Amino acid sequence: MSDAPAPLKSIVIVGGGSAGWMTAAALAQAVGGTCAITLVESEAIGTVGVGEATIPPIRHFNQRLGIDEATFVRETQGSFKLGIEFVDWGRKDHRYFHPFGQYGAEFDTVPFYHHWMREHLAGRTEGPIDDFSMCWAMAKAGKFAHPSPDRRLIQSTFDYAYHFDAGLYAAFLRRYAEARGVKRVEGKVVDVALRGEDGFIEAVTLDNGTRIAGEFFIDCSGFRGLLIEEALHAGYDNWQHWLPCDRAVAVPCERGEFTPYTRSTAREAGWQWRIPLQHRTGNGYVHCSQFISEDEAATTLLQGLDGKAMADPRPLRFVTGKRREFWKRNCVAIGLSAGFMEPLESTSLHLIQYGILRLIALLPDSAMSPLLLREYNAQTAREYELIRDFLILHYKATERQDSELWRYCAAMPIPDSLQYKIDHFRTNGMLVADGQELFANPSWIAVYLGQGITPARAPALARMREGVPVAERLAQIRKAMDEAVATMPSHGEFIARHCAAPVLAA
Numbered sequence: 001m002s003d004a005p006a007p008l009k010s011i012v013i014v015g016g017g018s019a020g021w022m023t024a025a026a027l028a029q030a031v032g033g034t035c036a037i038t039l040v041e042s043e044a045i046g047t048v049g050v051g052e053a054t055i056p057p058i059r060h061f062n063q064r065l066g067i068d069e070a071t072f073v074r075e076t077q078g079s080f081k082l083g084i085e086f087v088d089w090g091r092k093d094h095r096y097f098h099p100f101g102q103y104g105a106e107f108d109t110v111p112f113y114h115h116w117m118r119e120h121l122a123g124r125t126e127g128p129i130d131d132f133s134m135c136w137a138m139a140k141a142g143k144f145a146h147p148s149p150d151r152r153l154i155q156s157t158f159d160y161a162y163h164f165d166a167g168l169y170a171a172f173l174r175r176y177a178e179a180r181g182v183k184r185v186e187g188k189v190v191d192v193a194l195r196g197e198d199g200f201i202e203a204v205t206l207d208n209g210t211r212i213a214g215e216f217f218i219d220c221s222g223f224r225g226l227l228i229e230e231a232l233h234a235g236y237d238n239w240q241h242w243l244p245c246d247r248a249v250a251v252p253c254e255r256g257e258f259t260p261y262t263r264s265t266a267r268e269a270g271w272q273w274r275i276p277l278q279h280r281t282g283n284g285y286v287h288c289s290q291f292i293s294e295d296e297a298a299t300t301l302l303q304g305l306d307g308k309a310m311a312d313p314r315p316l317r318f319v320t321g322k323r324r325e326f327w328k329r330n331c332v333a334i335g336l337s338a339g340f341m342e343p344l345e346s347t348s349l350h351l352i353q354y355g356i357l358r359l360i361a362l363l364p365d366s367a368m369s370p371l372l373l374r375e376y377n378a379q380t381a382r383e384y385e386l387i388r389d390f391l392i393l394h395y396k397a398t399e400r401q402d403s404e405l406w407r408y409c410a411a412m413p414i415p416d417s418l419q420y421k422i423d424h425f426r427t428n429g430m431l432v433a434d435g436q437e438l439f440a441n442p443s444w445i446a447v448y449l450g451q452g453i454t455p456a457r458a459p460a461l462a463r464m465r466e467g468v469p470v471a472e473r474l475a476q477i478r479k480a481m482d483e484a485v486a487t488m489p490s491h492g493e494f495i496a497r498h499c500a501a502p503v504l505a506a
């Protein structure tokens with residue numbers, strides 16, 4: 001007989017937004033049947049109800065859960081996302097695309113991008129690097145198809161993610177989780193009981209008096225952090241001095257152009273998102289309360305819609321930053337309770353996904369080894385910091401001087417870790433990446449070049465590869481891209497053929 005500590009027998013999740021149901025679904029798939037999973041949520045409190053754009057790793061999350069893509073897109077009124085078009089960010093009347101996937105195709109030991117940069121700086125190729133993005137070629141033509149598994153084809157050089165209705169997504173995952181044994185309890189948590197000897201959470205009590213005990217608790221209660229902060233006082237690192245937006249107003253409108261990408265348009269005091277779904281377009285204005293009032297932001301948002309508003313603008317408030325301890329005692333915070341960085345690069349659902357997968361990988365037993373907690377907190381903090389730096393780059397790299405927000409951002413000090421990366425790129429055209437980096441080289445290239453950070457010279461090695469027929473290869477790549485896009489269906493046709501959602505009653 002093994003004398004190893006017993007595995008967990010009960011896990012309690014507090015909160016039923018995207019974070020709660022993603023966690024419940026993944027835990028049910030991983031440990032359901034051997035461990036009781038209970039989720040408490042309060043319809044009276046409700047969810048934040050936004051969070052509709054994602055990045056490609058979400059597909060792995062769905063695959064792990066065995067979720068069929070067509071069913072998922074249909075049931076969430078979803079659409080496909082090839083990247084983000086940034087409008088007026090680096091300067092006004094300018095746009096660029098942050099694609100999911102690489103630029104061009106590799107044809108030498110030196111990366112494509114290095115060759116392109118050499119040609120570009122020498123004036124031998126015109127136009128932005130976007131011209132060599134398969135995602136952008138598809139996006140601007142309004143087309144969509146799955147990437148090819150054949151690595152020799154240009155159609156293998158892109159990736160994609162989804163847009164979906166946040167409420168339908170949580171409902172979809174709820175059905176998944178409940179079918180696998182997760183017990184849902186309706187009610188408002190009014191008390192959190194801590195154990196005398198070690199301060200571990202023992203139970204939560206609902207407004208109707210029900211007491212729910214557990215060995216391990218997951219706080220998915222949203223911004224307030226009901227367990228991790230209000231009960232355990234984990235602390236919060238505030239990053240507003242680097243990412244000053246602290247408000248949003250959100251409103252859906254009737255569907256306009258059905259683009260296979262998100263659009264982010266910089267405004268006077270923040271930026272506006274546009275997310276096309278099958279049944280509507282989601283919109284929001286993320287802004288800084290220091291520079292614009294909520295009413296003015298709502299007016300700006302309503303004026304910038306490309307269809308009739310379907311509801312009144314809904315205000316949301318947040319403090320950018322992260323929890324100092326994501327995992328404290330027997331409680332892990334996942335979702336908005338763990339921290340929030342604005343939705344500029346659609347990273348929140350991703351942080352939820354990675355938080356869950358990390359927790360499953362480091363799942364404790366009844367001994368609750370502090371080493372697991374330490375590792376979880378270290379990895380998660382690093383992940384937040386890397387994403388933070390990438391987001392700050394969008395604000396810092398601007399020539400805009402036309403409003404207070406942009407003047408503040410252009411002048412603000414930035415983390416040394418980000419300055420180091422910018423210096424490498426500006427001086428030598430080099431990309432330095434941390435091994436853990438979520439946003440790979442093409443993402444950094446997109447934002448650097450798209451927002452006006454140009455290297456002084458191409459990397460030295462590219463300048464020494466004299467014999468490589470670069471101009472010829474660039475022309476071949478462009479031709480292959482044009483031919484591939486010509487064969488693809490439109491985004492609308494692709495959805496109609498594979499995953500059209502039911503038309504909802506008005």
Ligand SMILES: Cc1cc2nc3c(=O)[nH]c(=O)nc-3n(C[C@H](O)[C@H](O)[C@H](O)COP(=O)(O)OP(=O)(O)OC[C@H]3O[C@@H](n4cnc5c(N)ncnc54)[C@H](O)[C@@H]3O)c2cc1C
Nearest residue numbers: 015016017019047048050051053189222335336343348349
């Ligand atoms: C303006 C904005 C735009 C965003 N856009 C994106 C995006 O495009 N892409 C992306 O990935 N993410 C985005 N996000 C983030 C995304 O919305 C969240 O990460 C996601 O919805 C998860 O939220 P949550 O489940 O942690 O919290 P919530 O949705 O707030 O859910 C909290 C849950 O806890 C429950 N609860 C709270 N208190 C109690 C209590 N006392 N008793 C019982 N239950 C309780 C509530 O009822 C609810 O079920 C955005 C966020 C904001 C603010």
